[in-house]
Amino acid sequence: MDTYDCIVIGGGASGLVSAARLSRAGRRVLVLEAADRLGGCIHTWRPRADFWLELGAHTAYNSYAPLLEALADRGRLGDLLTREKLGYRFFEKDGATTSPMKRLSFLEAALSIPFGIGKAKAGRDVAEWFGGLLGKGNYRRLLSPAFAAVLSQSADAFPAEWLFRRKPRMKAAPRKYTFPGGLQGLLEALAEGAPFETRVGVPVQSLARTGAGFGVGTDGGEIGCRQVVLAVPVDAAASLLAPAYPDLARPLAAYPMSSSEALGVVLDAERTKLPAVAGLIGADDDFFSVVTRDPVPHDGLRGFTFHFRPGRLEREGKIARAARVLGVAPTDFIHVRETLNRLPAPGVEHPRRMAELDARLAGEPLALVGNYLNGLSIGDCAERAVSETDRLLSSPGK
Ligand SMILES: Cc1cc2nc3c(=O)[nH]c(=O)nc-3n(C[C@H](O)[C@H](O)[C@H](O)COP(=O)(O)OP(=O)(O)OC[C@H]3O[C@@H](n4cnc5c(N)ncnc54)[C@H](O)[C@@H]3O)c2cc1C
Structure with a gap:
């Protein structure tokens, strides 16, 4: 049986940033991706050689430092493409497009802000926190549809603490950027010539504990490793974890x-x-x-x-x-x-549930990374990849 220090299951942003960090620390790493392309939610459609369009994530920011550090390691930071400054507009029922500011009542905002500004985000959902800040009418008319546009789902019940978390910016990169060939090109650049191995079109079917670590089951047979980074969507994580880690799998299976x-x-x-x-x-x-x-x-x-x-x-x-x-x-x-x-689709209870999950993970040769643990953005995923890979790298004897 072929053996690696670490197998990363899933070749989206979470998996590739994890693989880059582990291999940079000298670990022998294999990434297994089920689809025939890297990227996951970062999905660039290339209908012809000279044109691409994002079907999933579209904008990355210079606050996504761990992603940019991994790109810098590949010597590709200079390839970033600045996105031109253009705004979003509302599409109205009559076919007109209008500025978001037209939906803002300044009076309501002025009356609400003094009461909403100091409130803690923890334990509050987005509708309560932002409605408290700018007023319920402003929330309904402006923020609720704008947030739903960003998240491609209603964000009303989303935990307020997971939206727009501040992160340090990497000044060497444009504030908003994409990559030649679209954002998927950025993830492909992380894997090109990288010191880790990547196999696409290899869905992982099972995950079993062995004396020395794990047996990762694929159609082509089992691959052994000492540590695993599970970088798949939450429902896929729940089914892979169920046999070996039922206590971890249970809260993930219930995640909407x-x-x-x-x-x-x-x-x-x-x-x-x-x-x-x-x-x-x-x-x-x-x-x-x-x-x-x-x-x-x-x-x-x-x-x-x-x-x-x-x-x-x-x-x-x-x-x-x-x-x-x-x-x-x-x-x-x-x-x-x-x-x-x-x-x-996290609710206000998920930050606490995921913290409980982290307590159970402590000391395990298993890392959980992904967009269900501390926020949905690529930057949140990259941050989580850092904290989890650092945990694996520092675990004794691993
Ligand atoms: C429409 C849309 C727009 C978005 N826009 C933005 C944006 O502009 N900016 C931003 O910061 N964020 C955006 N996001 C969010 C962000 O793109 C994602 O949350 C993030 O990319 C998730 O990365 P991930 O690696 O954790 O998961 P995923 O991207 O879901 O990757 C998981 C990978 O695991 C693979 N996999 C699953 N099961 C298996 C298995 N059994 N074996 C092997 N591999 C498996 C999947 O094929 C997939 O490639 C957007 C998301 C969507 C859907």
Whole structure:
């Protein structure tokens, strides 16, 4: 049986940042990714050689320091592409687009802020905390749909302490960036020529404890290792952990998930009259948001990804809705692609539940990383990868 110091299961941002840190510390590391591409929620569609569009995550920030440090190790920090400064606008029922500021009542905000500003975020959900800060009307009209556009799900019941956590910025990088070939290109760059091994198209079927560590079961047989980093979505983590770690698996199996249905469309730039915009926020619409390629403009094409609420429209209905929003005919779309995105849907109790999980993990040769542990953003995932890999690296005798 082939043996590694560490096997990282899952080749998204969490898994690749973990692999980069462990291999940098001299560990022999293997990454196993089920899909035929790296990236997970970072999913860049490349319908032709000279054009890409994000179907999942689209924006990274210079506060994602561990991600950038891993990129710097590969000598690729200079490849970052600055995203042009463009705003988001609301897409109104009558087809107009409006500035988010039009939905803000300054009077309500001025009356609310003095009472909301000092309140702790812990134990409060997003609706309560931000509604307390800017007023319930401002929350309903502006913040609730804007947050849902960011998270591709309602954020109302989300733990306030997990949204917009401050992180130190890496000044050498642009404030907002992407990468040549899209954000997935950044993750691919982490793996290219890296001191760890990566295998894609290898779903891990089982995880068993052995005397020396773990046996990681794949279709091609079992692979041995001393430590495991589990970097898969929360429901996949629950099923892999169930046989060897039922106490860890139980709270993860009960973790709610949300989904959104992405439709990417590409068309000739002159077809649509929609002004350049980073994205549209759908208030009470079939979609949470529309994310555009406009911050990284292309000479002749424009691209839009509609993040639809789940279960509302079939493919033809989504295409028709996208065409109406862009003021074009469905036949104007040169390329169309659908995909399903899934994310955890944490509630206010999850920060405490995940802290309890961490207490059970202490001393185990197993790390749990991912977007269900301390926040959804790529930066939150990268931070968690740092704390968990540091724990593995410092465990005695490991
Ligand atoms: C539509 C959308 C837009 C977003 N926009 C942004 C944004 O702009 N900025 C931002 O910071 N964040 C954004 N996010 C959030 C962020 O992208 C994710 O939370 C983060 O990338 C998750 O990374 P991860 O590695 O923890 O998990 P994932 O990306 O889910 O990766 C897990 C990987 O594990 C693999 N896997 C699953 N089961 C197995 C198995 N049995 N064996 C092997 N591999 C397996 C999966 O195939 C997947 O590749 C967005 C998310 C979505 C869905």
